[in-house]
Amino acid sequence: MIRKLALITVFLAGCASQEQKTSIEKTNEGVKALRQKHFDVAIGKLEEATKAYRDNHTAWYNLGLAYDGQKKWEDAAKAYEQAVKLSSGDAMYHMHYGIALYKSVIEEARKRQARAEGKDPTEVDMQNVDLKTANFDPALAELETATKTNPELFRAHYYIGRIHRHNEDAQKAAESFTKAIEANPRFGDPYIALGELYRRWDYTDEALKVLSQAKANVPGDKERAELLFALGMAYDDKKDYAKAIEEFSSALEADKNLHKARYQRGIAFVRTKEFTKAKTDLEQYQKNAKDEFTKGVAQKALMDIMAAQN
Numbered sequence: 353m354i355r356k357l358a359l360i361t362v363f364l365a366g367c368a369s370q371e372q373k374t375s376i377e378k379t380n381e382g383v384k385a386l387r388q389k390h391f392d393v394a395i396g397k398l399e400e401a402t403k404a405y406r407d408n409h410t411a412w413y414n415l416g417l418a419y420d421g422q423k424k425w426e427d428a429a430k431a432y433e434q435a436v437k438l439s440s441g442d443a444m445y446h447m448h449y450g451i452a453l454y455k456s457v458i459e460e461a462r463k464r465q466a467r468a469e470g471k472d473p474t475e476v477d478m479q480n481v482d483l484k485t486a487n488f489d490p491a492l493a494e495l496e497t498a499t500k501t502n503p504e505l506f507r508a509h510y511y512i513g514r515i516h517r518h519n520e521d522a523q524k525a526a527e528s529f530t531k532a533i534e535a536n537p538r539f540g541d542p543y544i545a546l547g548e549l550y551r552r553w554d555y556t557d558e559a560l561k562v563l564s565q566a567k568a569n570v571p572g573d574k575e576r577a578e579l580l581f582a583l584g585m586a587y588d589d590k591k592d593y594a595k596a597i598e599e600f601s602s603a604l605e606a607d608k609n610l611h612k613a614r615y616q617r618g619i620a621f622v623r624t625k626e627f628t629k630a631k632t633d634l635e636q637y638q639k640n641a642k643d644e645f646t647k648g649v650a651q652k653a654l655m656d657i658m659a660a661q662n
Contacts, residue, residue: 372405374401374404375401375404375405375408375411376408377401378397378398378400378404378411379397379398379408379411381397382400382411382414382415386414386421389421391419391421394414394415395415395418395422398411398412398418399415401415402415406434408438409435409438409439409442409445410435412431412432412435412438413431413432413445415431416435416448416452419431420452423455425456426456428452429453432445432448432452441501443498443499443505443508444498444502444505446497446498446508447494447495447505447507447508450491450497450508451491451507454488457483457486457487457488457491458486459473461481461486462476462478462481465482483518488518488519491515492512492515495508495512499512499531503531503535505535506531506532506533506535506536506539507532509528509532509542510528510532510539510541510545512528513526513528513529513532513546514545516528517545522549522553525549529542529543530546533546537565538570539570540578540579543562543563543566543582544563544566544578544582546562547562547563547566548582551585551586556586557590559586559589560583560586563583563586566583573607574606576603576606577604577613578603580600580602580606581599581600581603581613584596584597584598584600584617585616588616593620593624596616596617597617597621597624600620604617611637611641612646614636615633615634615646615650618631618632618637618650619634619653621633622653622656622657627657627660627661630653631654631657634650634653634657638650638654
């Protein structure tokens with residue numbers, strides 16, 4: 353998409369005013385820096401482009417992408433908003449605007465919780481952020497506009513599913529995750545999200561089916577680690593600990609720093625009475641873990657192992 357947009361700006365340069373030509377030149381310089389992940393340079397060039405000609409929606413869109421690269425979601429949302437205003441029929445603009453709005457809400461909730469707990473925002477686990485009062489409606493509106501314009505935007509469907517899940521509408525969440533999978537069977541995140549929903553409903557066989565499908569379809573290594581972990585958890589739910597251990601091991605092969613997989617494998621080894629292997633996993637987990645609750649569970653399991661071996 354970045355390459356396509358850059359080519360369009362070059363094509364338009366022949367019939368543009370001097371302000372537009374300057375804006376186009378700066379946009380292309382910014383896009384080049386963005387491709388190289390030189391985000392600060394990209395932001396500087398793209399801001400110059402928007403100042404030279406404020407109606408350059410391509411520059412605003414790529415400025416949003418550059419802020420995305422720095423995880424500055426609020427700044428990204430402001431840039432995408434301008435792109436949407438200038439080119440309201442572009443589904444990609446709406447999708448990226450919606451995702452940035454969604455991430456801005458999450459980040460603000462994280463900061464608010466950090467202030468309440470006297471912590472740095474980086475110390476607040478994203479899994480434990482309180483989103484009860486979060487307003488995802490603006491993000492949802494943009495994402496739904498994107499999918500109405502282009503139903504093949506799988507990431508938009510995925511984030512719509514996440515919003516429905518936050519709003520505790522499991523049925524709509526499942527429908528959106530399914531649409532994301534249908535639009536791109538090689539994208540792993542919606543499989544994981546749908547599998548987690550099925551696990552929450554105690555539909556273990558359905559979770560295994562979805563996550564096994566993901567294992568067959570999703571390429572990559574680290575991209576697969578989370579879904580292999582999720583598959584291991586589904587086997588663990590079914591009390592098929594041998595298969596669970598197999599999937600946790602595969603997840604660790606894909607990402608050796610996926611510590612939760614080592615913890616779960618250690619617990620599964622305890623259940624299969626493979627105490628030496630369990631001890632190795634749980635001791636290694638304790639060296640790297642940040643979650644105090646699971647560290648405590650690991651410590652108790654290690655004490656039980658010692659008691660069983662004496």
